[in-house]
Amino acid sequence: MLGPGEPSAKNSGLGIAAHEISQYLSHHSTLTIIQPDDMEALDAIENNISLSKQRVNLADFSDFNVISEISKVNIETAISPYWSDQNTSRTPNKQEALKLQNQLNDFSNQIAEAAGQVDYDAVYAHDWITFRAAIDIKRKLGKPLILHVHSLDYDRNCGNAGSWVFDLEKEAFQKADKIICVSHYSKDIINSHYGIPEDKIEVVHNGCKQQDYPSYKSPFKEKIVLFVGRLTGQKGPTKFLEIAEKVDELYPNSRFIMAGEGDLYKSLIEAGAHSAVASRFHITGYLQEPDMIKTYAMADVYCMPSVSEPFGLTALEAAAAKVPMVLSKNSGASEVLTSALTADFDDSDKFARHIVSLLKNEKVAHHIASENKSLLDTLTWDNSNKKIMRIIESTTS
Structure with a gap:
Protein backbone atom coordinates (compact mmCIF):
# COMPACT_ATOMS: atom_id res chain seq x y z
CA MET A 1 0.00 0.00 0.00
CA LEU A 2 1.35 3.40 -1.04
CA GLY A 3 -0.16 5.65 1.60
CA PRO A 4 -0.41 9.34 2.50
CA GLY A 5 1.32 9.11 5.89
CA GLU A 6 -0.02 9.04 9.42
CA PRO A 7 -3.16 11.09 10.21
CA SER A 8 -2.29 14.76 10.67
CA ALA A 9 -3.52 18.27 10.01
CA LYS A 10 -1.62 18.11 6.69
CA ASN A 11 -3.55 15.18 5.20
CA SER A 12 -6.86 15.58 7.07
CA GLY A 13 -9.58 13.14 5.96
CA LEU A 14 -7.24 11.30 3.60
CA GLY A 15 -4.92 10.34 6.46
CA ILE A 16 -7.81 9.19 8.64
CA ALA A 17 -9.33 7.08 5.85
CA ALA A 18 -6.02 5.43 4.92
CA HIS A 19 -5.37 4.66 8.59
CA GLU A 20 -8.75 3.00 9.08
CA ILE A 21 -8.32 0.98 5.88
CA SER A 22 -4.80 -0.17 6.79
CA GLN A 23 -5.97 -1.52 10.15
CA TYR A 24 -8.46 -3.80 8.41
CA LEU A 25 -6.11 -4.89 5.61
CA SER A 26 -3.42 -5.76 8.13
CA HIS A 27 -5.71 -8.42 9.62
CA HIS A 28 -6.69 -9.91 6.26
CA SER A 29 -3.44 -9.77 4.30
CA THR A 30 0.30 -9.37 4.63
CA LEU A 31 0.50 -5.60 4.40
CA THR A 32 3.52 -3.39 3.79
CA ILE A 33 2.95 0.38 3.74
CA ILE A 34 5.30 2.76 1.94
CA GLN A 35 4.42 6.31 2.90
CA PRO A 36 5.70 9.84 3.55
CA ASP A 37 7.36 10.42 6.88
CA ASP A 38 6.01 13.11 9.24
CA MET A 39 5.38 15.91 6.73
CA GLU A 40 4.72 18.50 9.41
CA ALA A 41 8.26 18.14 10.75
CA LEU A 42 9.97 18.58 7.40
CA ASP A 43 10.82 21.70 5.46
CA ALA A 44 12.57 20.10 2.48
CA ILE A 45 13.37 16.82 0.79
CA GLU A 46 16.30 15.09 2.47
CA ASN A 47 16.65 12.17 0.04
CA ASN A 48 16.65 9.75 2.92
CA ILE A 49 15.06 6.32 2.73
CA SER A 50 14.77 3.67 5.41
CA LEU A 51 14.45 0.16 4.04
CA SER A 52 14.45 -1.59 7.39
CA LYS A 53 11.07 -3.07 8.20
CA GLN A 54 9.78 -1.80 11.49
CA ARG A 55 7.02 -2.77 13.87
CA VAL A 56 5.19 0.50 14.20
CA ASN A 57 3.67 1.85 17.38
CA LEU A 58 1.26 4.71 16.82
CA ALA A 59 1.17 5.69 20.48
CA ASP A 60 1.79 9.30 19.48
CA PHE A 61 -1.61 9.25 17.77
CA SER A 62 -3.60 8.75 20.95
CA ASP A 63 -6.94 9.13 19.19
CA PHE A 64 -6.28 6.15 16.94
CA ASN A 65 -5.88 2.46 17.73
CA VAL A 66 -2.34 1.14 17.81
CA ILE A 67 -1.14 -0.77 14.78
CA SER A 68 1.47 -3.30 15.84
CA GLU A 69 1.51 -5.82 13.00
CA ILE A 70 2.17 -3.71 9.90
CA SER A 71 5.53 -3.43 8.20
CA LYS A 72 6.18 0.18 7.18
CA VAL A 73 8.75 2.03 5.14
CA ASN A 74 8.78 5.78 5.85
CA ILE A 75 10.20 8.12 3.20
CA GLU A 76 11.00 11.72 4.06
CA THR A 77 9.31 14.27 1.84
CA ALA A 78 7.83 17.75 2.07
CA ILE A 79 5.02 16.97 -0.39
CA SER A 80 1.48 17.41 0.88
CA PRO A 81 -1.48 15.65 -0.78
CA TYR A 82 -3.29 19.00 -0.89
CA TRP A 83 -0.37 21.06 -2.23
CA SER A 84 -2.16 21.43 -5.55
CA ASP A 85 -4.58 23.88 -3.95
CA GLN A 86 -1.93 26.53 -4.57
CA ASN A 87 0.85 25.20 -6.72
CA THR A 88 -0.22 22.91 -9.55
CA SER A 89 -1.82 25.34 -11.97
CA ARG A 90 0.14 25.87 -15.16
CA THR A 91 -0.43 29.60 -15.22
CA PRO A 92 0.10 31.33 -11.83
CA ASN A 93 3.50 30.06 -10.71
CA LYS A 94 5.45 27.81 -13.06
CA GLN A 95 8.55 27.87 -10.86
CA GLU A 96 6.64 26.47 -7.89
CA ALA A 97 4.96 23.86 -10.10
CA LEU A 98 8.35 22.74 -11.47
CA LYS A 99 9.78 22.54 -7.96
CA LEU A 100 6.87 20.37 -6.88
CA GLN A 101 7.26 18.10 -9.90
CA ASN A 102 10.95 17.59 -9.08
CA GLN A 103 10.09 16.77 -5.48
CA LEU A 104 7.42 14.33 -6.61
CA ASN A 105 9.84 12.59 -9.00
CA ASP A 106 12.41 12.25 -6.22
CA PHE A 107 9.78 10.90 -3.81
CA SER A 108 8.44 8.49 -6.46
CA ASN A 109 11.93 7.13 -7.21
CA GLN A 110 12.40 6.39 -3.52
CA ILE A 111 9.04 4.62 -3.34
CA ALA A 112 9.88 2.49 -6.40
CA GLU A 113 13.27 1.57 -4.89
CA ALA A 114 11.62 0.53 -1.64
CA ALA A 115 8.87 -1.42 -3.44
CA GLY A 116 11.48 -3.39 -5.36
CA GLN A 117 12.65 -4.94 -2.08
CA VAL A 118 9.20 -6.07 -0.92
CA ASP A 119 7.33 -9.24 -1.94
CA TYR A 120 3.70 -8.48 -2.79
CA ASP A 121 0.82 -9.44 -5.08
CA ALA A 122 -0.72 -6.04 -5.75
CA VAL A 123 -0.07 -2.31 -5.43
CA TYR A 124 -2.78 -0.27 -3.69
CA ALA A 125 -2.13 3.48 -4.00
CA HIS A 126 -3.89 6.46 -2.40
CA ASP A 127 -4.23 9.77 -4.26
CA TRP A 128 -1.93 11.65 -6.61
CA ILE A 129 1.28 11.88 -4.56
CA THR A 130 1.65 8.09 -4.91
CA PHE A 131 0.44 7.74 -8.50
CA ARG A 132 3.74 8.38 -10.32
CA ALA A 133 5.45 5.67 -8.29
CA ALA A 134 2.47 3.33 -8.76
CA ILE A 135 2.64 3.75 -12.56
CA ASP A 136 6.40 3.04 -12.55
CA ILE A 137 6.03 -0.05 -10.37
CA LYS A 138 3.30 -1.48 -12.59
CA ARG A 139 5.37 -0.83 -15.72
CA LYS A 140 8.53 -2.42 -14.29
CA LEU A 141 7.06 -5.35 -12.37
CA GLY A 142 3.67 -5.92 -13.97
CA LYS A 143 1.83 -6.04 -10.66
CA PRO A 144 -1.94 -5.36 -10.55
CA LEU A 145 -2.62 -1.75 -9.63
CA ILE A 146 -5.60 -0.53 -7.58
CA LEU A 147 -5.95 3.23 -7.12
CA HIS A 148 -8.00 4.75 -4.31
CA VAL A 149 -9.20 8.29 -5.05
CA HIS A 150 -10.15 10.40 -2.04
CA SER A 151 -9.78 13.76 -3.79
CA LEU A 152 -9.18 14.83 -7.36
CA ASP A 153 -7.20 17.70 -8.82
CA TYR A 154 -10.50 18.62 -10.48
CA ASP A 155 -11.98 19.10 -6.98
CA ARG A 156 -9.03 20.96 -5.50
CA ASN A 157 -8.94 23.37 -8.44
CA CYS A 158 -12.72 23.90 -8.38
CA GLY A 159 -13.47 22.30 -11.73
CA ASN A 160 -10.44 23.58 -13.64
CA ALA A 161 -8.74 20.75 -15.51
CA GLY A 162 -5.56 22.49 -16.62
CA SER A 163 -2.82 21.25 -14.31
CA TRP A 164 -0.05 18.68 -14.58
CA VAL A 165 -1.51 16.86 -11.54
CA PHE A 166 -4.75 16.40 -13.52
CA ASP A 167 -2.66 14.89 -16.34
CA LEU A 168 -0.87 12.59 -13.87
CA GLU A 169 -4.17 11.41 -12.41
CA LYS A 170 -5.56 10.73 -15.88
CA GLU A 171 -2.49 8.71 -16.87
CA ALA A 172 -2.71 6.69 -13.65
CA PHE A 173 -6.43 6.03 -14.16
CA GLN A 174 -5.78 4.79 -17.68
CA LYS A 175 -3.08 2.37 -16.53
CA ALA A 176 -4.75 1.13 -13.33
CA ASP A 177 -6.51 -2.23 -13.22
CA LYS A 178 -9.20 -0.88 -10.90
CA ILE A 179 -10.13 2.50 -9.39
CA ILE A 180 -11.89 2.92 -6.06
CA CYS A 181 -13.49 6.29 -5.33
CA VAL A 182 -15.41 7.57 -2.33
CA SER A 183 -18.68 8.62 -4.00
CA HIS A 184 -20.82 8.39 -7.11
CA TYR A 185 -20.15 12.11 -7.47
CA SER A 186 -16.42 11.36 -7.88
CA LYS A 187 -17.12 8.42 -10.17
CA ASP A 188 -19.09 10.68 -12.51
CA ILE A 189 -16.19 13.18 -12.62
CA ILE A 190 -13.61 10.44 -13.34
CA ASN A 191 -15.84 9.13 -16.10
CA SER A 192 -16.88 12.44 -17.69
CA HIS A 193 -13.82 14.67 -17.16
CA TYR A 194 -10.99 12.09 -17.14
CA GLY A 195 -12.58 9.83 -19.77
CA ILE A 196 -12.34 6.58 -17.79
CA PRO A 197 -14.93 3.82 -18.46
CA GLU A 198 -17.50 3.38 -15.69
CA ASP A 199 -16.90 -0.36 -15.39
CA LYS A 200 -13.34 0.32 -14.24
CA ILE A 201 -14.51 2.43 -11.29
CA GLU A 202 -15.93 1.12 -7.99
CA VAL A 203 -17.62 3.32 -5.38
CA VAL A 204 -16.88 2.69 -1.71
CA HIS A 205 -18.22 5.37 0.61
CA ASN A 206 -16.09 6.29 3.60
CA GLY A 207 -17.00 4.94 7.00
CA CYS A 208 -17.63 6.81 10.20
CA LYS A 209 -15.48 6.52 13.29
CA GLN A 210 -17.67 5.42 16.19
CA GLN A 211 -17.26 8.00 18.90
CA ASP A 212 -19.19 9.58 21.75
CA TYR A 213 -20.08 13.26 21.46
CA PRO A 214 -20.96 14.40 24.99
CA SER A 215 -23.11 17.47 25.53
CA TYR A 216 -21.29 20.77 26.03
CA LYS A 217 -22.85 24.07 27.00
CA SER A 218 -22.08 26.88 24.61
CA PRO A 219 -20.64 30.05 26.15
CA PHE A 220 -22.65 32.10 23.62
CA LYS A 221 -26.29 33.17 23.84
CA GLU A 222 -26.75 33.06 20.05
CA LEU A 376 -24.43 6.04 10.43
CA ASP A 377 -25.24 2.55 11.76
CA THR A 378 -24.47 1.11 8.32
CA LEU A 379 -21.76 3.64 7.40
CA THR A 380 -19.03 1.80 9.28
CA TRP A 381 -15.39 1.43 8.34
CA ASP A 382 -15.80 -2.34 8.71
CA ASN A 383 -18.42 -2.40 5.93
CA SER A 384 -16.33 -0.11 3.72
CA ASN A 385 -13.16 -2.11 4.27
CA LYS A 386 -14.86 -5.41 3.41
CA LYS A 387 -15.80 -3.92 0.02
CA ILE A 388 -12.23 -2.69 -0.51
CA MET A 389 -10.81 -6.12 0.34
CA ARG A 390 -13.20 -7.82 -2.12
CA ILE A 391 -12.10 -5.43 -4.89
CA ILE A 392 -8.40 -6.11 -4.18
CA GLU A 393 -9.00 -9.88 -4.14
CA SER A 394 -10.96 -9.80 -7.41
CA THR A 395 -8.22 -7.75 -9.08
CA THR A 396 -5.47 -10.19 -8.04
CA SER A 397 -7.35 -13.44 -8.71
Whole structure:
Protein backbone atom coordinates (compact mmCIF):
# COMPACT_ATOMS: atom_id res chain seq x y z
CA MET A 1 0.00 0.00 0.00
CA LEU A 2 1.35 3.40 -1.04
CA GLY A 3 -0.16 5.65 1.60
CA PRO A 4 -0.41 9.34 2.50
CA GLY A 5 1.32 9.11 5.89
CA GLU A 6 -0.02 9.04 9.42
CA PRO A 7 -3.16 11.09 10.21
CA SER A 8 -2.29 14.76 10.67
CA ALA A 9 -3.52 18.27 10.01
CA LYS A 10 -1.62 18.11 6.69
CA ASN A 11 -3.55 15.18 5.20
CA SER A 12 -6.86 15.58 7.07
CA GLY A 13 -9.58 13.14 5.96
CA LEU A 14 -7.24 11.30 3.60
CA GLY A 15 -4.92 10.34 6.46
CA ILE A 16 -7.81 9.19 8.64
CA ALA A 17 -9.33 7.08 5.85
CA ALA A 18 -6.02 5.43 4.92
CA HIS A 19 -5.37 4.66 8.59
CA GLU A 20 -8.75 3.00 9.08
CA ILE A 21 -8.32 0.98 5.88
CA SER A 22 -4.80 -0.17 6.79
CA GLN A 23 -5.97 -1.52 10.15
CA TYR A 24 -8.46 -3.80 8.41
CA LEU A 25 -6.11 -4.89 5.61
CA SER A 26 -3.42 -5.76 8.13
CA HIS A 27 -5.71 -8.42 9.62
CA HIS A 28 -6.69 -9.91 6.26
CA SER A 29 -3.44 -9.77 4.30
CA THR A 30 0.30 -9.37 4.63
CA LEU A 31 0.50 -5.60 4.40
CA THR A 32 3.52 -3.39 3.79
CA ILE A 33 2.95 0.38 3.74
CA ILE A 34 5.30 2.76 1.94
CA GLN A 35 4.42 6.31 2.90
CA PRO A 36 5.70 9.84 3.55
CA ASP A 37 7.36 10.42 6.88
CA ASP A 38 6.01 13.11 9.24
CA MET A 39 5.38 15.91 6.73
CA GLU A 40 4.72 18.50 9.41
CA ALA A 41 8.26 18.14 10.75
CA LEU A 42 9.97 18.58 7.40
CA ASP A 43 10.82 21.70 5.46
CA ALA A 44 12.57 20.10 2.48
CA ILE A 45 13.37 16.82 0.79
CA GLU A 46 16.30 15.09 2.47
CA ASN A 47 16.65 12.17 0.04
CA ASN A 48 16.65 9.75 2.92
CA ILE A 49 15.06 6.32 2.73
CA SER A 50 14.77 3.67 5.41
CA LEU A 51 14.45 0.16 4.04
CA SER A 52 14.45 -1.59 7.39
CA LYS A 53 11.07 -3.07 8.20
CA GLN A 54 9.78 -1.80 11.49
CA ARG A 55 7.02 -2.77 13.87
CA VAL A 56 5.19 0.50 14.20
CA ASN A 57 3.67 1.85 17.38
CA LEU A 58 1.26 4.71 16.82
CA ALA A 59 1.17 5.69 20.48
CA ASP A 60 1.79 9.30 19.48
CA PHE A 61 -1.61 9.25 17.77
CA SER A 62 -3.60 8.75 20.95
CA ASP A 63 -6.94 9.13 19.19
CA PHE A 64 -6.28 6.15 16.94
CA ASN A 65 -5.88 2.46 17.73
CA VAL A 66 -2.34 1.14 17.81
CA ILE A 67 -1.14 -0.77 14.78
CA SER A 68 1.47 -3.30 15.84
CA GLU A 69 1.51 -5.82 13.00
CA ILE A 70 2.17 -3.71 9.90
CA SER A 71 5.53 -3.43 8.20
CA LYS A 72 6.18 0.18 7.18
CA VAL A 73 8.75 2.03 5.14
CA ASN A 74 8.78 5.78 5.85
CA ILE A 75 10.20 8.12 3.20
CA GLU A 76 11.00 11.72 4.06
CA THR A 77 9.31 14.27 1.84
CA ALA A 78 7.83 17.75 2.07
CA ILE A 79 5.02 16.97 -0.39
CA SER A 80 1.48 17.41 0.88
CA PRO A 81 -1.48 15.65 -0.78
CA TYR A 82 -3.29 19.00 -0.89
CA TRP A 83 -0.37 21.06 -2.23
CA SER A 84 -2.16 21.43 -5.55
CA ASP A 85 -4.58 23.88 -3.95
CA GLN A 86 -1.93 26.53 -4.57
CA ASN A 87 0.85 25.20 -6.72
CA THR A 88 -0.22 22.91 -9.55
CA SER A 89 -1.82 25.34 -11.97
CA ARG A 90 0.14 25.87 -15.16
CA THR A 91 -0.43 29.60 -15.22
CA PRO A 92 0.10 31.33 -11.83
CA ASN A 93 3.50 30.06 -10.71
CA LYS A 94 5.45 27.81 -13.06
CA GLN A 95 8.55 27.87 -10.86
CA GLU A 96 6.64 26.47 -7.89
CA ALA A 97 4.96 23.86 -10.10
CA LEU A 98 8.35 22.74 -11.47
CA LYS A 99 9.78 22.54 -7.96
CA LEU A 100 6.87 20.37 -6.88
CA GLN A 101 7.26 18.10 -9.90
CA ASN A 102 10.95 17.59 -9.08
CA GLN A 103 10.09 16.77 -5.48
CA LEU A 104 7.42 14.33 -6.61
CA ASN A 105 9.84 12.59 -9.00
CA ASP A 106 12.41 12.25 -6.22
CA PHE A 107 9.78 10.90 -3.81
CA SER A 108 8.44 8.49 -6.46
CA ASN A 109 11.93 7.13 -7.21
CA GLN A 110 12.40 6.39 -3.52
CA ILE A 111 9.04 4.62 -3.34
CA ALA A 112 9.88 2.49 -6.40
CA GLU A 113 13.27 1.57 -4.89
CA ALA A 114 11.62 0.53 -1.64
CA ALA A 115 8.87 -1.42 -3.44
CA GLY A 116 11.48 -3.39 -5.36
CA GLN A 117 12.65 -4.94 -2.08
CA VAL A 118 9.20 -6.07 -0.92
CA ASP A 119 7.33 -9.24 -1.94
CA TYR A 120 3.70 -8.48 -2.79
CA ASP A 121 0.82 -9.44 -5.08
CA ALA A 122 -0.72 -6.04 -5.75
CA VAL A 123 -0.07 -2.31 -5.43
CA TYR A 124 -2.78 -0.27 -3.69
CA ALA A 125 -2.13 3.48 -4.00
CA HIS A 126 -3.89 6.46 -2.40
CA ASP A 127 -4.23 9.77 -4.26
CA TRP A 128 -1.93 11.65 -6.61
CA ILE A 129 1.28 11.88 -4.56
CA THR A 130 1.65 8.09 -4.91
CA PHE A 131 0.44 7.74 -8.50
CA ARG A 132 3.74 8.38 -10.32
CA ALA A 133 5.45 5.67 -8.29
CA ALA A 134 2.47 3.33 -8.76
CA ILE A 135 2.64 3.75 -12.56
CA ASP A 136 6.40 3.04 -12.55
CA ILE A 137 6.03 -0.05 -10.37
CA LYS A 138 3.30 -1.48 -12.59
CA ARG A 139 5.37 -0.83 -15.72
CA LYS A 140 8.53 -2.42 -14.29
CA LEU A 141 7.06 -5.35 -12.37
CA GLY A 142 3.67 -5.92 -13.97
CA LYS A 143 1.83 -6.04 -10.66
CA PRO A 144 -1.94 -5.36 -10.55
CA LEU A 145 -2.62 -1.75 -9.63
CA ILE A 146 -5.60 -0.53 -7.58
CA LEU A 147 -5.95 3.23 -7.12
CA HIS A 148 -8.00 4.75 -4.31
CA VAL A 149 -9.20 8.29 -5.05
CA HIS A 150 -10.15 10.40 -2.04
CA SER A 151 -9.78 13.76 -3.79
CA LEU A 152 -9.18 14.83 -7.36
CA ASP A 153 -7.20 17.70 -8.82
CA TYR A 154 -10.50 18.62 -10.48
CA ASP A 155 -11.98 19.10 -6.98
CA ARG A 156 -9.03 20.96 -5.50
CA ASN A 157 -8.94 23.37 -8.44
CA CYS A 158 -12.72 23.90 -8.38
CA GLY A 159 -13.47 22.30 -11.73
CA ASN A 160 -10.44 23.58 -13.64
CA ALA A 161 -8.74 20.75 -15.51
CA GLY A 162 -5.56 22.49 -16.62
CA SER A 163 -2.82 21.25 -14.31
CA TRP A 164 -0.05 18.68 -14.58
CA VAL A 165 -1.51 16.86 -11.54
CA PHE A 166 -4.75 16.40 -13.52
CA ASP A 167 -2.66 14.89 -16.34
CA LEU A 168 -0.87 12.59 -13.87
CA GLU A 169 -4.17 11.41 -12.41
CA LYS A 170 -5.56 10.73 -15.88
CA GLU A 171 -2.49 8.71 -16.87
CA ALA A 172 -2.71 6.69 -13.65
CA PHE A 173 -6.43 6.03 -14.16
CA GLN A 174 -5.78 4.79 -17.68
CA LYS A 175 -3.08 2.37 -16.53
CA ALA A 176 -4.75 1.13 -13.33
CA ASP A 177 -6.51 -2.23 -13.22
CA LYS A 178 -9.20 -0.88 -10.90
CA ILE A 179 -10.13 2.50 -9.39
CA ILE A 180 -11.89 2.92 -6.06
CA CYS A 181 -13.49 6.29 -5.33
CA VAL A 182 -15.41 7.57 -2.33
CA SER A 183 -18.68 8.62 -4.00
CA HIS A 184 -20.82 8.39 -7.11
CA TYR A 185 -20.15 12.11 -7.47
CA SER A 186 -16.42 11.36 -7.88
CA LYS A 187 -17.12 8.42 -10.17
CA ASP A 188 -19.09 10.68 -12.51
CA ILE A 189 -16.19 13.18 -12.62
CA ILE A 190 -13.61 10.44 -13.34
CA ASN A 191 -15.84 9.13 -16.10
CA SER A 192 -16.88 12.44 -17.69
CA HIS A 193 -13.82 14.67 -17.16
CA TYR A 194 -10.99 12.09 -17.14
CA GLY A 195 -12.58 9.83 -19.77
CA ILE A 196 -12.34 6.58 -17.79
CA PRO A 197 -14.93 3.82 -18.46
CA GLU A 198 -17.50 3.38 -15.69
CA ASP A 199 -16.90 -0.36 -15.39
CA LYS A 200 -13.34 0.32 -14.24
CA ILE A 201 -14.51 2.43 -11.29
CA GLU A 202 -15.93 1.12 -7.99
CA VAL A 203 -17.62 3.32 -5.38
CA VAL A 204 -16.88 2.69 -1.71
CA HIS A 205 -18.22 5.37 0.61
CA ASN A 206 -16.09 6.29 3.60
CA GLY A 207 -17.00 4.94 7.00
CA CYS A 208 -17.63 6.81 10.20
CA LYS A 209 -15.48 6.52 13.29
CA GLN A 210 -17.67 5.42 16.19
CA GLN A 211 -17.26 8.00 18.90
CA ASP A 212 -19.19 9.58 21.75
CA TYR A 213 -20.08 13.26 21.46
CA PRO A 214 -20.96 14.40 24.99
CA SER A 215 -23.11 17.47 25.53
CA TYR A 216 -21.29 20.77 26.03
CA LYS A 217 -22.85 24.07 27.00
CA SER A 218 -22.08 26.88 24.61
CA PRO A 219 -20.64 30.05 26.15
CA PHE A 220 -22.65 32.10 23.62
CA LYS A 221 -26.29 33.17 23.84
CA GLU A 222 -26.75 33.06 20.05
CA LYS A 223 -27.35 29.91 18.01
CA ILE A 224 -24.23 28.66 16.25
CA VAL A 225 -23.72 27.84 12.58
CA LEU A 226 -20.55 25.79 12.02
CA PHE A 227 -18.16 25.32 9.08
CA VAL A 228 -15.37 22.71 9.34
CA GLY A 229 -12.73 22.16 6.67
CA ARG A 230 -9.57 23.31 4.90
CA LEU A 231 -9.73 27.01 4.13
CA THR A 232 -9.29 26.61 0.38
CA GLY A 233 -11.43 27.50 -2.59
CA GLN A 234 -12.64 23.91 -2.92
CA LYS A 235 -14.35 23.93 0.48
CA GLY A 236 -16.23 27.20 -0.06
CA PRO A 237 -15.18 29.19 3.06
CA THR A 238 -15.71 32.55 1.34
CA LYS A 239 -19.17 31.34 0.37
CA PHE A 240 -19.77 30.49 4.04
CA LEU A 241 -19.03 34.09 5.01
CA GLU A 242 -21.52 35.25 2.37
CA ILE A 243 -24.09 32.78 3.72
CA ALA A 244 -23.43 34.00 7.27
CA GLU A 245 -24.30 37.56 6.31
CA LYS A 246 -27.56 36.43 4.72
CA VAL A 247 -28.45 34.25 7.72
CA ASP A 248 -27.82 37.26 9.96
CA GLU A 249 -30.31 39.34 7.98
CA LEU A 250 -33.00 36.69 8.47
CA TYR A 251 -32.05 35.52 11.96
CA PRO A 252 -29.92 38.07 13.88
CA ASN A 253 -29.65 35.81 16.92
CA SER A 254 -26.91 33.76 15.26
CA ARG A 255 -23.16 33.30 15.54
CA PHE A 256 -20.74 31.69 13.09
CA ILE A 257 -17.68 29.49 13.68
CA MET A 258 -15.18 28.49 10.99
CA ALA A 259 -12.83 25.69 12.10
CA GLY A 260 -9.85 24.94 9.88
CA GLU A 261 -6.70 26.28 8.30
CA GLY A 262 -5.45 26.75 4.77
CA ASP A 263 -4.19 29.22 2.20
CA LEU A 264 -7.25 31.49 2.58
CA TYR A 265 -6.84 31.83 6.36
CA LYS A 266 -5.46 35.38 6.42
CA SER A 267 -7.75 36.73 3.73
CA LEU A 268 -10.77 35.25 5.53
CA ILE A 269 -9.74 36.92 8.79
CA GLU A 270 -9.59 40.24 6.97
CA ALA A 271 -12.88 39.65 5.16
CA GLY A 272 -14.57 38.54 8.37
CA ALA A 273 -13.36 41.64 10.20
CA HIS A 274 -14.99 43.87 7.58
CA SER A 275 -18.20 41.88 7.24
CA ALA A 276 -21.64 42.62 8.65
CA VAL A 277 -21.17 39.76 11.15
CA ALA A 278 -17.65 40.75 12.28
CA SER A 279 -18.46 40.62 15.99
CA ARG A 280 -20.03 37.16 15.67
CA PHE A 281 -17.74 35.47 13.15
CA HIS A 282 -14.93 33.33 14.60
CA ILE A 283 -12.07 31.60 12.76
CA THR A 284 -10.48 29.09 15.12
CA GLY A 285 -7.71 27.62 12.98
CA TYR A 286 -7.14 23.86 13.10
CA LEU A 287 -8.71 22.24 16.18
CA GLN A 288 -7.41 19.12 17.85
CA GLU A 289 -10.01 16.41 18.43
CA PRO A 290 -11.05 17.31 22.02
CA ASP A 291 -11.75 20.92 21.01
CA MET A 292 -13.42 19.81 17.79
CA ILE A 293 -15.79 17.55 19.73
CA LYS A 294 -16.76 20.49 21.95
CA THR A 295 -17.34 22.66 18.90
CA TYR A 296 -19.65 20.11 17.29
CA ALA A 297 -21.53 19.86 20.60
CA MET A 298 -22.03 23.65 20.63
CA ALA A 299 -23.28 23.85 17.05
CA ASP A 300 -26.95 24.21 16.09
CA VAL A 301 -26.42 23.79 12.34
CA TYR A 302 -23.51 22.44 10.28
CA CYS A 303 -22.92 24.07 6.88
CA MET A 304 -20.81 22.55 4.05
CA PRO A 305 -20.91 24.80 0.94
CA SER A 306 -18.13 22.97 -0.93
CA VAL A 307 -17.59 23.74 -4.60
CA SER A 308 -16.58 20.12 -5.22
CA GLU A 309 -16.48 17.62 -2.34
CA PRO A 310 -15.64 13.98 -3.15
CA PHE A 311 -17.02 12.92 0.21
CA GLY A 312 -16.75 15.14 3.31
CA LEU A 313 -15.90 13.20 6.48
CA THR A 314 -16.70 16.24 8.61
CA ALA A 315 -20.36 15.86 7.59
CA LEU A 316 -20.33 12.37 9.11
CA GLU A 317 -18.73 13.77 12.24
CA ALA A 318 -21.48 16.39 12.49
CA ALA A 319 -24.12 13.70 11.95
CA ALA A 320 -22.57 11.60 14.72
CA ALA A 321 -22.81 14.64 17.00
CA LYS A 322 -26.51 14.98 16.02
CA VAL A 323 -26.04 18.35 14.38
CA PRO A 324 -28.60 19.09 11.61
CA MET A 325 -26.94 20.14 8.39
CA VAL A 326 -27.11 21.86 5.03
CA LEU A 327 -24.79 20.32 2.43
CA SER A 328 -23.61 21.22 -1.05
CA LYS A 329 -25.24 19.07 -3.72
CA ASN A 330 -21.70 18.67 -5.10
CA SER A 331 -20.72 16.28 -2.32
CA GLY A 332 -20.43 12.57 -1.67
CA ALA A 333 -21.74 12.99 1.87
CA SER A 334 -25.13 14.07 0.52
CA GLU A 335 -25.45 10.62 -1.11
CA VAL A 336 -25.39 8.85 2.25
CA LEU A 337 -26.79 11.50 4.64
CA THR A 338 -30.08 11.56 2.80
CA SER A 339 -31.97 13.52 5.47
CA ALA A 340 -29.65 16.51 5.18
CA LEU A 341 -30.93 19.65 3.48
CA THR A 342 -29.00 20.47 0.29
CA ALA A 343 -28.36 23.42 -2.01
CA ASP A 344 -26.21 24.23 -5.02
CA PHE A 345 -22.82 25.43 -3.77
CA ASP A 346 -23.26 28.86 -5.35
CA ASP A 347 -26.82 29.40 -4.10
CA SER A 348 -26.06 31.29 -0.89
CA ASP A 349 -29.70 32.43 -0.62
CA LYS A 350 -30.97 28.84 -0.47
CA PHE A 351 -28.23 27.86 1.97
CA ALA A 352 -29.25 30.74 4.22
CA ARG A 353 -32.97 29.90 4.01
CA HIS A 354 -32.30 26.25 4.88
CA ILE A 355 -30.09 27.23 7.83
CA VAL A 356 -32.64 29.69 9.18
CA SER A 357 -35.42 27.10 8.87
CA LEU A 358 -33.38 24.76 11.08
CA LEU A 359 -32.55 27.50 13.57
CA LYS A 360 -36.20 28.47 13.88
CA ASN A 361 -37.79 25.03 13.96
CA GLU A 362 -36.14 22.86 16.61
CA LYS A 363 -38.48 19.91 16.00
CA VAL A 364 -37.56 19.73 12.32
CA ALA A 365 -33.88 20.19 13.16
CA HIS A 366 -34.03 17.41 15.75
CA HIS A 367 -35.79 15.06 13.31
CA ILE A 368 -33.21 15.65 10.57
CA ALA A 369 -30.33 15.20 13.02
CA SER A 370 -31.81 11.96 14.39
CA GLU A 371 -32.41 10.54 10.92
CA ASN A 372 -28.86 11.25 9.82
CA LYS A 373 -27.45 9.83 13.06
CA SER A 374 -29.33 6.57 12.48
CA LEU A 375 -27.92 6.31 8.95
CA LEU A 376 -24.43 6.04 10.43
CA ASP A 377 -25.24 2.55 11.76
CA THR A 378 -24.47 1.11 8.32
CA LEU A 379 -21.76 3.64 7.40
CA THR A 380 -19.03 1.80 9.28
CA TRP A 381 -15.39 1.43 8.34
CA ASP A 382 -15.80 -2.34 8.71
CA ASN A 383 -18.42 -2.40 5.93
CA SER A 384 -16.33 -0.11 3.72
CA ASN A 385 -13.16 -2.11 4.27
CA LYS A 386 -14.86 -5.41 3.41
CA LYS A 387 -15.80 -3.92 0.02
CA ILE A 388 -12.23 -2.69 -0.51
CA MET A 389 -10.81 -6.12 0.34
CA ARG A 390 -13.20 -7.82 -2.12
CA ILE A 391 -12.10 -5.43 -4.89
CA ILE A 392 -8.40 -6.11 -4.18
CA GLU A 393 -9.00 -9.88 -4.14
CA SER A 394 -10.96 -9.80 -7.41
CA THR A 395 -8.22 -7.75 -9.08
CA THR A 396 -5.47 -10.19 -8.04
CA SER A 397 -7.35 -13.44 -8.71
